Amino acid sequence: MTDRLTHFDASGQAHMVDVSAKTETHRRAIAQGRITMQAATFAKLSEGTAAKGDVLGIARLAGIMAAKQTGALIPLCHPIPLTRVTVDFATDASQCSVTCTATSETVGRTGVEMEALTATSVALLTIYDMLKAVDRGMVMDGIKLIAKHGGKSGSWVAEK
Secondary structure (H helix, E strand, O other): OOOOOOOEOOOOOEOOOOOOOOOOEEEEEEEEEEEEOOHHHHHHHHHOOOOOOOHHHHHHHHHHHHHHOHHHHOOOOOOOOEEEEEEEEEEEOOOOEEEEEEEEEEEEOOOOHHHHHHHHHHHHHHHHHHHOOOOOOOEEEEEEEEEEEOOOOOOEEOOO
């Protein structure tokens, strides 16, 4: 890791990082986050009785679509030709929560961490949107990068 903020030039102005000299490598990033809700809301999600339909199926599609739009959403992100995006959910009845894990991959010159984080965030926001009529108090938290692989800096895995 470097102490230098790469999105600022020598005079402190924001700029898009020049990645033209970087080598194309297979790159993969995994991000995760969680949404917690009331027991009755969790029951609607688990039983598939939410008025708007298949909450997790729609949230999965929203996360994938969001990953593909990251370059348009985050001002200094490069548009990246993604080769794969997955969005998976794990439900926990004891915590009335859903954990989202998103993985993004490419063969390119810059990493896909932002794509995985964007997919996770938008998937969780979609769950909120689809269930907010019955529970406006849902909480999204713990959105973080779990791991990244590829590129000059190699692999990084979050501490548990």
